Amino acid sequence: MIGISDIESAAERIAGHVLRTPTVPSPGLSGLLGVPVTAKLELLQRTGSFKARGATAKLLSLSEAERAAGVVAVSGGNHGIALAVMAAALDVKATVVMPRSAPTRAVEIAREAGATVRITEDMGGAFRLVTELRDEGLTLVHPFDDPLVVAGQGTVGLEFADDADEVTDVLVSIGGGGLIAGVAAALRARRPGVRIWGVETEGAEAMSEALRAGGPVQVPLSSISSTLSAPTVSALTYDHVSALVTEVLVVPDRDAVRGCLDLAEHAKVWAEPAAGCLLPAARQVVERVGEDCRIGLVVCGGNASPRDVMTWADRFELH
Structure with missing residues (x-):
């Protein structure tokens, strides 16, 4: 707890x-x-x-190796925006995975902040893809399981x-x-x-x-x-x-x-x-x-x- x-x-x-x-x-x-x-x-x-708070807390805890590898997150919108913007502010490369249902503006903001945005058909597919990217070496910034x-x-x-x-x-x-x-x-x-x-x-x-x-x-x-x-x-x-x-x-x-x-x-x-x-x-x-x-x-x-x-x-x- x-x-x-x-x-x-x-x-x-x-x-x-x-x-x-x-x-x-x-x-x-x-x-x-x-x-x-x-x-x-x-x-x-x-x-x-509020998502900027948790994303920042996680980003500030990264080791130099984790910062160099970059981070990845799955999001219905707000967590992705927060990670993209705060990672850019802290000079960390970010990838955000969002379902097609995510607000268009959320996708635009994440991209404008410099994040790589990957779109999947649904949220289930987004969680599966982010797991694959984590296994490839990116550091997962989970929206709620951390x-x-x-x-x-x-x-x-x-x-x-x-x-x-x-x-x-x-x-x-x-x-x-x-x-x-x-x-x-x-x-x-x-x-x-x-x-x-x-x-x-x-x-x-x-x-x-x-x-x-x-x-x-x-x-x-x-x-x-x-x-x-x-x-x-x-x-x-x-x-x-x-x-x-x-x-x-x-x-x-x-x-x-x-x-x-x-x-x-x-x-x-x-x-x-x-x-x-x-x-x-x-x-x-x-x-x-x-x-x-x-x-x-x-x-x-x-x-x-x-x-x-x-x-x-x-x-x-x-x-």
Whole structure:
């Protein structure tokens, strides 16, 4: 299990390379949900998501031989962007493998940063290819099955614990589980009374299925949220969620897109469905916990283009 000392060490390591993002009360979201809401605006992070933290923590740990060989990562978008940009900043050659469903802008940003981008038909194929490239000598920077990466993501929770007003319930999105594993470890150490809720979208339910099965399992993927679409979680992230998280909630893609529009209107931030899904889940938490709850939201990323969101809004007739 990742400990608070691991996360504090990661925070020291990556300081100066990443931003301490704002943690702010949101009057707009408080009015929308009917309870006080505090938002950790990680979509303002370098590269547009929390992924820069874990990628930087891993890159700074490389030996000279590993730096010379170069690194490789698999990504639905945000991890690839983060690795490409941060590797370029640290003068490390990077290869990023993405499925065809990854946002076009994510592919463009990774290439513009200087990374070699390999495209596969689906996420399963992306994970297979990245394993082959690792076996050929590249150093794998896994998005969620690496203690250094998880500790890096945990610095989000460390900052939230230090900067947020009193909260009772914190919601965190789950893809492969690296963010929630790190955040949960930090919050359990710093704010042990807080309930932590995971959020997935339908068709990207790797953690929910793992909890039902008693361990990581492969799942079919169909969600529009490519940044949550991990074909399986890791034993590392499963262990943290099963031990530290109150429950994992699952919301439809339609509601996640509605959440993006609500975040734009009420919080004045432009988020992707992986963050938009937090709002419908927060409504569930308020209904179950009651009006005395105080909600914290980790707004994890904003790497969706206006065209993407409008296309999804048209698909689900949300205008």
